[in-house]
Amino acid sequence: MKKVFPIFLYLSALTALSQEDNILKLIRGTGIDKYSDITYKSKSTHPELDDVTNYFFDLRDCKCFEGSPFMVGLKNKKTKNLIVNLQGGGACWSGFFKCKEDVTIEEFESIEDDLKNTNEKALWSTIFIPYCDGSNYLGDNVVDYDQDGKIDHWHWGIRHLSAGFNLVQSELDNLEKIFITGCSAGGYGTFSAMLMARLKFPNARIYVLNESGPGISDGNKNGIWDLVRENWGMEEWFPSQVDKSKCSLLPLYSWILEHDLLIKIAMFSSFQDAVLADEFLDISGRSFKKRLLKDTEIIHQQFPDRFKRFFIKGDSHCVEDYLYEIGGMNYADWVGFFVNDKAEWNDIIE
16 A cells, blocks of 8 residues: 555646646636636625625626626535536527626525435535626627617626636635536536636536536527627637537537546536527527537547436426436436446436
8 A cells, every 4th residue: 555655646646737738728828817816895794695705896897797796606615615606597699688687695596405405415615606797608798789889788707707716716725526507598608617617726626517508509590609709709718729610619518528537517408498499599499409419419429428418308498307307317316426426427318
């Protein structure tokens, strides 16, 4: 044992150096960390949850879609495990406005209670980064949507994520596990959030649970992909090495899985998600299912041990029943097996 232990430390050091030399340089090259100096200006205890602190930011650094104040909530349990909870709430772009536009001090969401219903027993701190940027946490742009010559809307999703992760880095030390999750807009937000998490915590194990935010678009059939990229300013941070011709965010998952051995990704969706297909992408449920299965299968084939799906029949949006069961496996246990690195975590297609 005396000989094995130093070798283990040596290999661990090599892994850390590999992470630093590869994925960290690639992510820094995107410029996504340019808001690393954003800090909160005030804080107060959550009005209803005594163990949650709300942190508020200067409007010059962070504001919601229409200019209202932005805040994040932190439940700090002094643990080595962190939940990053992103929120759903639609999307907005030129000619289309169906998004959550502000934040209230009463808001706080965490998947922590859902994890308690699984085989997961560890304690978790939670950073809740609410949604109000209109760009699925992907935006880095200001726009003049009424075309009167004055900026009137702020797609500041990247700033909001930065505010949350900067806070976590200052308040929590040496995290070992980071569990990033969100539904709908929050699911789409996992694509950018995972990059920030890796930069802030180079050696943490990262688990991404994307619920009903699969990153697919209309394939630019209706011009939506080009519109959102332009309106949201996604080119400001999107990695140049990732194939943009797919009109999808999914290649970003392949990219980080290739370069980062300490990340795993789980995805939930219904086959014909009516909210995404009908309301936002303006494509048929059949087309949505075809793209969903085809594009995610590519990733699963590339990384079968670190990218797996829980896809269900129907057109529902987000998880309605954590005990939904397919072939003897319910969703809650599947999530627990995922975050605990258990062999029972399998790719499940209904």
